[in-house]
Amino acid sequence: MAGTSATTPRLSKSRVQSGRQCHKRLWLELHRRDAAQWSEAAQAVLDAGTQFGELARELLGGGVLIEADHLHVDDALAETAAALALPRRQAPRLFEAAFSHRGVRVRVDALERGRRGDTLVEVKSTASVKDEHLWDCAIQTWVARGAGRAIAKVVLAHVDTAFVYQTPGDYRGLLHRVDITAEVEARLPEIPRLVAELKRVAAGPMPAIATGAHCAQPYDCPFFEHCRAAEPPGPEYPVDLLPHAVGVIARLLAAGYTDLRKVPTSALPPGRLQRIARVTRTGRAHVSPKLPRLLAAIAYPRYYLDFETVSFVVPRWPGTRPFQPVPFQFSCHVEQRPGELAHADFLDLSGASPLRAFAECLLATLGTHGPVLVWNRGFEAAPLRDLAALFPDLADALLGVAERLLDLLPLYRAHYYHRDMRGSWSIKRVLPTVAPELAYDELAIGDGNAAQAGYLEAIDAATPPQRRAALHAELSAYCRRDTEAMLRLMTPPAPRRAPRAAGASPPA
Ligand code: SF4
Known part of the structure; x- marks a missing residue:
């Protein structure tokens, strides 16, 4: 049986995001990190994001980098406080600024100090703004404001897919800044309840959650193999192998069908799906x-x-x-x-x-x-x-x-x-x-x-x-x-x- 932690582990921005995806994922990240398995493809995405983030610092115009890494959070908090104590003209932009509020710690990709408040900039190596990015920024904004910063504006800087690389070494135009302040403000009232809920998850026993579609949304979960290994084997031909049929699959599951071979033809729309079910049932190509x-x-x-x-x-x-x-x-x-x-x-x-x-x-x-x-x-x-x-x-x-x-x-x-x-x-x-x-x-x-x-x-x-x-x-x-x-x-x-x-x- 899964144990519990003696003290409540601290949350970070990425752990809150994990908890939003699945309570069990958050719990496993805190208590069974050894069970995670990152695919080569997932690691490649992480590496590409790191490379893009480093280039983005130049493209945003340079600034003061808070050097202490995630293993030295107190050092990062102290470095950030020292940089923010400098006059704005000496440190107008901070990279990886660290903040902590009510047990949640975040690192902000870029904090741009303005006369009427700060701009929080989140850099993503994606082609557009996604819903999970808005929550990511809402968590950061909540923590940074809680730590005393006046965040006036929130910007997501993502990849501009129209950018064409022309001159070696010149990547100006690769970043596209989008003002997402309104979307972030709309999510902020949810954050205190979310944080309280995830703290309870972190301190409690391992949540009993079965694998499903949520394991790949919005991110592939690195605990999938670990979770599947503990579950009874499913049917050899599950209904969710039907292609481009999300609604049909949901209806079949709601009706109690999990094995495609047990689904009557009449329960499927005519055409390709019926053919797939018939071939699966009969075994005849x-x-x-x-x-x-x-x-x-x-x-x-x-x-x-x-x-x-x-x-x-x-x-x-x-x-x-x-x-x-x-x-x-x-x-x-x-x-x-x-x-x-x-x-x-x-x-x-x-x-x-x-x-x-x-x-x-x-x-x-x-x-x-x-x-x-x-x-x-x-x-x-x-x-x-x-x-x-x-x-x-x-x-x-x-x-x-x-x-x-x-x-x-x-x-x-x-x-x-x-x-x-x-x-x-x-x-x-x-x-x-x-x-x-x-x-x-x-x-x-x-x-x-x-x-x-x-x-x-x-x-x-x-x-x-x-x-x-x-x-x-x-x-x-x-x-x-x-x-x-x-x-x-x-x-x-x-x-x-x-x-x-x-x-x-x-x-x-
Ligand atoms: S594999 Fe699925 S059920 Fe298991 S922790 Fe990850 S998201 Fe949760």
Whole structure:
């Protein structure tokens, strides 16, 4: 059984946010921090936020940085008090100012001192203001005012996605300041009650809360594996695997259905959801006879193409924007005539902008005619348009390629489903149901996140040459597998029967 703490732990801004998401998350952060597991993707987001925050200090105009870290809170409070005791002209802006009020401690990204009060600036490496940011700022404002500061204005400084990096080292314009004072003021009356409630949670026993949709909203909870391990296993095919069906799932759960195989067809809207439920229940894959006909009708020469991209909050190469998917690698299988195959690829691990060489190599590979087969067209179309805007001399050819894109995903979505796809038509879900021998789990790099991480490691100047060569081979194998997969999926399976499943029945 979970124990309780002898003294009430102090709250911080991030702990209050955790408590708003889930009382159990707050409790675990305070009492079982060892049980947290941060994914590589979550860590990458945190690292990007840290990098953006450091750059933002320059973009905001410089100031006095309170150096003491989160492990030395009393030092940070003393440093802040000393800086604020200076005349305003000597310390007009403080970074990481520390305040404490009624057991809640916060660090303010930037505190701008004005004649008629302070402006509290929160920096976020996101593309817009989100509801959780407003609560974040409300907590900070409540604490800073409680500690004696006259906060007159609250600003959220986020990433301006229209910013285009032009001159090396010049990031002016990357920050977009939004006045959120009114939204924060509207939330302030809630804060004392929230803080009192979370203090009770912190000092009490571990809350009994089951996992659910709240575990990923607004942030992925690092205790998910810990919580799931303590819960009984759910059905093999839960109703929440139904795609794009939030309302339907909520209705089914409210009616007591958790296992998709037990849901009667009549409880679902006609069309794709009914098909998914039927295939899941019977175990028999759905393959429309139209699918092989449509695939066979595609003309030659055929180009099977896949891009890998990377994106940065702070653009790395001139001509690119924040969050822009920048292509650094492609694989292309060329089928001139049925069965006559050649392969070409591109991968630049120099760390310099890969864009020009990527575009030229791509155009040389694809020629001027023949369908360019992709899986999920938008993933290739957007980089092609960006490249066309960046290189006017190649624009016509690149836009011509974009017009030749032929998306296999909608064909499969309309005409194929296997229950092991679990509601997803991503190529990594479809392929194992058609060609298990081509699975991705045998690869050292097996998904897009790992490919991005591998690329970033490879272009890091500190990476030894041997490791870079290994990453080159792993990235090449991964991207090639995507185009091999498309080639294989040109021959869809005949309908087949999977192991028997339980029939639909009312919820227990
Ligand atoms: S995994 Fe879900 S239930 Fe568990 S602490 Fe996190 S948010 Fe709460």
